[in-house]
Amino acid sequence: MKQFAKMAIPYAIWAAVMIAIPMLMILLYAITESGNGVVTLKFTLDNFIYFLTDPALLRVLMTSFKIAIYTTILCILIGYPAAYFMSKLNEKYRTTVLLLITLPTWINMLVRTYAWMGMLQVDGLFAQILGMLGIGDVQLIGTEGAVIFVMVYNFLPFMILQIYTSLSKMDKSYLEAASDLGANKVQSFWRVTFPLSLPGVISGITLVFLPAASTFQISQLIGQGSVPMIGNLIESFFLKTGDWNKGSAISLIMAVIIMFSMYLAKKVDKDPSTRGRI
Amino acid sequence: MKKLLTLVSAAFLLTACSGGGSQEAIDKYGSDTLKVFNWGEYIGEDVIENFEEEFGVTVIYENFLSNEEMYTKLQTGDSYDVLVPSDYMIERLIQEDMLQPLDLSLIPNIDNLAEGVKNLPYDPNNEYSVPYFWGSVGIVYNKNNVPLELLEEQGFAIMQKTDYKGRIYMYDSERDSFMIALKALGYSMNTSNEDEINEAYEWLVQINQTMEPAYVTDEVIDYMANGVKDLAIVYSGDAAYILSENEDMGYYCPEEGTNLWSDAMVIPANAENPKLAHEFINYILSYDASYANSNHVGYASSNQEVLDELSSGMYADNEAYIPRSGYEKDEVFVYNKDLTAKLSELWVKVKIAE
Numbered sequence: 001m002k003q004f005a006k007m008a009i010p011y012a013i014w015a016a017v018m019i020a021i022p023m024l025m026i027l028l029y030a031i032t033e034s035g036n037g038v039v040t041l042k043f044t045l046d047n048f049i050y051f052l053t054d055p056a057l058l059r060v061l062m063t064s065f066k067i068a069i070y071t072t073i074l075c076i077l078i079g080y081p082a083a084y085f086m087s088k089l090n091e092k093y094r095t096t097v098l099l100l101i102t103l104p105t106w107i108n109m110l111v112r113t114y115a116w117m118g119m120l121q122v123d124g125l126f127a128q129i130l131g132m133l134g135i136g137d138v139q140l141i142g143t144e145g146a147v148i149f150v151m152v153y154n155f156l157p158f159m160i161l162q163i164y165t166s167l168s169k170m171d172k173s174y175l176e177a178a179s180d181l182g183a184n185k186v187q188s189f190w191r192v193t194f195p196l197s198l199p200g201v202i203s204g205i206t207l208v209f210l211p212a213a214s215t216f217q218i219s220q221l222i223g224q225g226s227v228p229m230i231g232n233l234i235e236s237f238f239l240k241t242g243d244w245n246k247g248s249a250i251s252l253i254m255a256v257i258i259m260f261s262m263y264l265a266k267k268v269d270k271d272p273s274t275r276g277r278i
Numbered sequence: 279m280k281k282l283l284t285l286v287s288a289a290f291l292l293t294a295c296s297g298g299g300s301q302e303a304i305d306k307y308g309s310d311t312l313k314v315f316n317w318g319e320y321i322g323e324d325v326i327e328n329f330e331e332e333f334g335v336t337v338i339y340e341n342f343l344s345n346e347e348m349y350t351k352l353q354t355g356d357s358y359d360v361l362v363p364s365d366y367m368i369e370r371l372i373q374e375d376m377l378q379p380l381d382l383s384l385i386p387n388i389d390n391l392a393e394g395v396k397n398l399p400y401d402p403n404n405e406y407s408v409p410y411f412w413g414s415v416g417i418v419y420n421k422n423n424v425p426l427e428l429l430e431e432q433g434f435a436i437m438q439k440t441d442y443k444g445r446i447y448m449y450d451s452e453r454d455s456f457m458i459a460l461k462a463l464g465y466s467m468n469t470s471n472e473d474e475i476n477e478a479y480e481w482l483v484q485i486n487q488t489m490e491p492a493y494v495t496d497e498v499i500d501y502m503a504n505g506v507k508d509l510a511i512v513y514s515g516d517a518a519y520i521l522s523e524n525e526d527m528g529y530y531c532p533e534e535g536t537n538l539w540s541d542a543m544v545i546p547a548n549a550e551n552p553k554l555a556h557e558f559i560n561y562i563l564s565y566d567a568s569y570a571n572s573n574h575v576g577y578a579s580s581n582q583e584v585l586d587e588l589s590s591g592m593y594a595d596n597e598a599y600i601p602r603s604g605y606e607k608d609e610v611f612v613y614n615k616d617l618t619a620k621l622s623e624l625w626v627k628v629k630i631a632e
Contacts, residue, residue, distance in 0.1 A: 225493025228630045241622035
C-alpha cells in the first residue's frame with residue numbers, strides 16, 4: 001500500500017498550489033494594509049471593520065443571500081417535481097429527457113446570459129409579448145426578478161440532476177414495504193421517498209446556492225449594475241479601485257458565511273430525525 | 279465581447295506574423311520587430327500591414343482595455359516600443375520616469391498635428407508624447423424624446439430629471455461619473471476639495487436613488503445605436519458611431535464644461551527599439567494612416583488635414599466627431615493618485631446606495 005500513497009503526491013502538490021496558497025494569499029491580503037512594497041507588511045483588522053460597519057455594504061451582502069436563497073428555493077420547487085417525474089418515466093424516454101435537460105449546459109453560460117439580456121431588454125422579445133397581452137410597459141432588465149429568473153434558468157439543471165440521481169438510485173422495495181404496511185401514496189412519498197432523496201436535494205442546494213451567491217456576471221449583465229451583488233463588490237475592489245486588501249476581506253467574510261451554511265446543510269443531511277423515519 | 283474577440287485575434291496575429299522582417303530594417307533601425315500596445319478597436323484595417331510592408335518589419339500588436347490594465351502590464355516588466363495611453367496616465371508615466379523623451383527630428387509629420395491637440399497641458403512641448411485620437415465626453419440623446427432646449431437648460435443635470443426615470447445609461451467609471459457630477463455642480467473636475475467631492479457624491483447617489491440608471495460601459499454603443507433608452511453618457515468617438523447608425527440620436531456637450539481627453543503615442547523608457555518606434559509614430563501621423571484610423575474608428579484624428587476632410591465629408595452632419603474648442607470650462611484630467619483611489623471607493627458606494 002505504501003507505494004500507492006506516493007501516487008497522491010502530485011495531487012497534494014496540485015491542491016497546495018491551486019487551492020491552499022491562493023487561500024492563504026487572500027487571508028494575508030485581508031489582514032494587512034496596502035503598502036507599496038510587500039516588505040512593509042502591516043497587520044490590521046480595518047478591512048473587516050470597514051465592511052462590517054458599513055450599512056450599504058452589509059445590505060449588498062443581504063441582497064446577495066436573498067437572491068441566492070430565492071434562486072435555490074425556486075430551483076427546488078421546479079426541480080424536484082421534474083426529477084420525480086423523470087425517475088418515474090419509462091427507461092426509453094429517460095435518456096431523451098435527461099439529454100434535453102443537460103442540452104443548454106453545453107453552451108457557455110455567458111452566451112446564454114447574453115441571449116437573455118437581449119430578450120429581457122426594453123423593447124425586447126418579452127416586452128413585446130407583454131405589450132401584446134396588454135400588460136404594457138414593464139421594465140424587466142435591471143430588476144431583481146430578472147436576475148433571479150436568469151439564475152434559476154442557468155442553475156436548474158444542476159438541481160434536477162442531483163435529485164434525479166438520488167431518486168433513481170432509490171431501492172423500490174422500500175415503497176413496496178410501505179404500501180404493504182398500509183401507507184397510501186402520499187404517506188409513502190413523505191415518509192420514504194422524500195427522506196431518501198434528501199442527500200440529492202442537499203447537494204443540489206450546494207451546487208445552486210454557491211454560484212448564485214457569488215455570481216457577478218449575471219447580476220452585471222441582467223441587473224445592468226443596478227442589482228449589486230457581493231461578487232460585483234469584490235470585482236470592483238480588485239479590478240477598479242485596486243484595493244486588494246478590502247476585496248480579500250469581503251471574499252473571506254463571504255467564504256466563512258458560505259462554509260457555515262454548507263455546514264448547516266450537511267448537518268440536516270446527517271440528522272437522524274430526518275433519516276430515521278424509514 | 280467585441281474587445282475580447284479583438285484580443286484573441288490579436289493573439290492569433292501575433293503567432294501568424296512572426297518572421298517577416300528584413301536585413302535592411304535591421305541595418306537601419308537595429309531590429310526588425312516593433313511591439314505596439316494600443317486600445318482595442320482603435321486602428322484602421324490595414325494600417326499595421328501597410329507599415330510592415332513599407333518598412334520591411336514585423337509589428338507585434340497588442341490591445342488593452344483600460345489605462346490601468348496597461349500600467350499594470352508595464353509594471354510587471356513587459357517591454358513595449360510604443361504605447362497609446364490617455365492624458366492623465368501619460369502624466370503619471372512621466373512623473374514616474376517610465377517614458378523616454380522623443381527625438382522630434384525623427385517625427386517630421388508632427389507638423390500635421392491638429393490645432394486642438396497642440397500644447398496639451400500634460401506635455402506642453404510634445405517632449406514625451408504625440409497625440410493619436412482626441413475627443414470629449416457628452417450626452418447621446420434620442421431627439422424624438424428629449425428636446426434639445428431642455429438639454430441646454432439642464433446640462434448634465436438632465437440625468438436627474440425623473441421624467442426620464444429608467445431611461446438613462448450611466449458610464450460605469452468613477453472618472454467620468456464624477457466628472458459630470460462636478461461639472462453639473464459648477465466645480466472643476468480636478469478638484470481635491472473634500473466638500474465638493476462629497477457634494478458630487480451626493481449628486482450621483484441621487485441619480486442612483488431616483489433614476490433607476492443602468493451602469494454600462496461598451497454595451498452602451500449597441501444599446502444607443504438600437505435606441506433602447508433616451509439618454510446616455512458616451513465618449514465622443516463612440517457617439518459618432520451611434521449617430522452614424524441611428525439618425526434619431528443626437529450628441530450634446532453641456533455648456534458647463536466637459537472632459538476633453540486625448541490619447542497619445544509614447545515610447546516607454548525600457549523600449550527595446552526606440553528608433554523604429556519613432557518611425558511608427560511618424561507613420562501614424564501621416565495622412566494615409568490617420569485617415570484610415572479615424573475613418574474606421576470614428577474618433578477625431580490628430581491630423582489637421584484628415585480632421586478637416588472627414589468633418590466636411592463622411593462625418594459632416596455628425597456633431598460628435600469634432601471635439602469642440604473655445605469652451606473655457608472644458609478641462610483635461612490631471613493625475614492625482616490619492617484622489618483616484620478615493621473616487622473609485624466612493625463610486626462603489628454610489629452604485630449600492632439606496
